[in-house]
Amino acid sequence: MAFQINDEMSPLDISNCSKESLEVKELISNLSINISNLLIENYYDFVKINLARNGNEFSVWMIYGLDELYEDDDNMEEITIGDAVFDHSEEEMNNLILYHENRFVGALAVLKYLFEIFTGSILDANFLTGTPPTQDISNFLVDVFHCEKVQQCEKVMIFQNGISSKTMVDQILDLANGLKSLDFRCPLPDDWSNPKILKLDKLVSWPSEWFTTSDLLTKLDCECAQLNETNLDCRAFKAFMLKWKMLDNTRLKMLEISFDGDWTLFNYDGLDAKKWNPEERDGHYPDLLGKPGAQWLNCEFVMDIQRDDGMLASFWRREQSFHFVVWHDRHPIATLQPDPDLLLKLEEIDFASDEDDDE
Template structure:
């Protein structure tokens, strides 16, 4: 009889499931979840990695049958679900499998894995190490038809993961549970799909497809980091002026990088002001969960206020980026009580405050 232990890796559970139908069915009843699912597709193999807890990965590497070493005398078959793999090699927590068609074999294997690991997937990541083709596109789309993957809330698709606009649209249609999307694929400048701009959290680059119209009318994320756009600073000022006039209660955090500069920027019409400790805290939680920093120093940011409810937002500028934080809770330090060591003070030269710009302009005028 199968007994699930907390320290069991996914490979141990998988191997137990192959012993009998009874054990397989018993494993399914536990609704075992996956903390991290990583799929890597390369020119000669597919690598599937699953972890129940952080970094405790087991891996399945699927090769084409023709790649079996000719010196392998004893080829041993293994049946996984209803799929026969003509040969396998066990290497610790890794299992190499050989199938007539590695893509078909990998898809059948995934179907079986997500039948026995029937709980939710916390994070899914996809790496395509080959030139995107229709074959690789269909493979990813077929994976997204698996219920566990459809319902995954946190997804990363790395470079070369998308081969066309239609593929991206189909993935967004299938990903019914998607809340946080980290997209690192190049898409055509004319690509449009409002679904991507309504997720809770969006991280994407390059994003040359993201326009001023998207910023002003379509963007409806809670948190977004949109990189390598073709926007100008005028778009960011228009966004802030519009934010002051709207009743948007969803946006919390926005950062956008762009191929341009801040020459000519001014805060006219924004009623901007410097930080006042009575109005808000000096630091805000980093809602994009950047490695190494859980809080963002906003002491040197510039504040603006929304007209109808008085909610504050802070913005700051770096050389080629715009940053905007809404203070739904003006005193998050008191609310969350972080370790004071996390509140790392950022250097003043990381920010281009409005007052610094004005000082520079005055100096230039004096020189003239």
């Protein structure tokens, strides 16, 4: 049996085709189609699964509870997806609306069926909770991460509203075997700790009251990290730089930390900081925490420190944030050849004033 998929076919079109027969489903599965973007959203009365295979051109599966279905609907007709039976479905444009007695059970069944069809990799997974998270929502997210395909996803964003379950977060981190990049927007108790989160290639966390000075000095092992709303103060940043100078860490590339404080207790003692020397490095550094090919950071006006092994780093201070980059390649402009329009004019950003330092 011949079956071909063209670029115009949406994920929903492909899913509908897969239900024609077991032979067609198997043919589609054998194509190893990647999921470019998976977005799962939780709201008060429905779960929304958004799936794209080309960029951000999503197909949408919306799963409601039966209490949202009008009993006098003359067009009620059962539909089976995977191992779940839905009492009614409505297809509108590129959206499929489904009704199940338990929206989380129904959504998990849809998701598992989609993974049987789209057997390639998930390039980017995102999880959004638009309401205060309940135990049902936490259990659902953990169930999603029990799917092998989600566990192997390298890039994940978890965005939750309200107070999150630290048990849920621990379970997700333990299940996410392939995770390399995490954008983590979940408020957690100050005493929460999980070492895996500090060993990823890329970490964005907001808020980060749980991140301690000990984490910064002894546990952080990311390539790039952005930790927002920490309880640190400027003395922790100086201690970090002094320790970086003494060690041989070759993994760290970029670090940004925001805090609720000031720089009055900061001084340069022991850092041997120096101004930019154009002969030693380029004046711009790629923004590794932004999107690929995004703007570059102007480092002409920042301070440098150097280790005995020759590794060079730059740091700068803004009113309530600390920024640190390591020059593994001292001439990235020549290496990466960015568009000049991408170079950020950092000189227009307000820096912490040296006049505020306690010299």
